[in-house]
Amino acid sequence: MSAGHIAVTTPGAAEPVITCDTPQDECGVRDVLDRLGDKWSVYVVVELTSGVRRFKELQRAIPGNISQRMLTLTVRRLERDGLVKRTVHPTIPPQVEYELTEMGRSLTHLVKALADWSIAHREAIAAAREAWDASGGSVAAPSRQ
Numbered sequence: 001m002s003a004g005h006i007a008v009t010t011p012g013a014a015e016p017v018i019t020c021d022t023p024q025d026e027c028g029v030r031d032v033l034d035r036l037g038d039k040w041s042v043y044v045v046v047e048l049t050s051g052v053r054r055f056k057e058l059q060r061a062i063p064g065n066i067s068q069r070m071l072t073l074t075v076r077r078l079e080r081d082g083l084v085k086r087t088v089h090p091t092i093p094p095q096v097e098y099e100l101t102e103m104g105r106s107l108t109h110l111v112k113a114l115a116d117w118s119i120a121h122r123e124a125i126a127a128a129r130e131a132w133d134a135s136g137g138s139v140a141a142p143s144r145q
Contacts, residue, residue, distance in 0.1 A: 035081055040066055040074040042111060045100065048084065049108045052099040083107065 035041055043062045047053060053061065059071050066074075075098055078084040083104035089095040100108070 032081075035077060036107070038074075039064070040070060041078060044071075044074055044078060044098075045083065045104060045107060045111055046115075048098060048100045048104070049111075052097050055096050055098070058098060078104070 047061045079086050085099050085101050087097045
């Protein structure tokens, strides 16, 4: 392995989960995970799995009262990444629709797997949190000496 090579493995895994040639490159993983890991992008992808949605339909369907500005930024980023297709119909006012691209649809099985995992482990995570909180654990950053 070269000095600049990054390999991330999981316990018990025979092969690295991520292998990059340089630490600066990170294989583009951080950039993609930052996009897909943000709160609103996942909600948009989940909602668009049902099919084409107009902007206001999408906004109403997303839990958490997403603002018009944040939804606009989110769908633009997803469109830029090739995950969402935006169609503007020449009406007055213009009607805008959003749908997942083929690449966006290929992501849905991963989002479903993550949701399934979350549901399967929800109780265990809640119990672990309660035990940790009861033990006096803290999420504060470690102090520097």
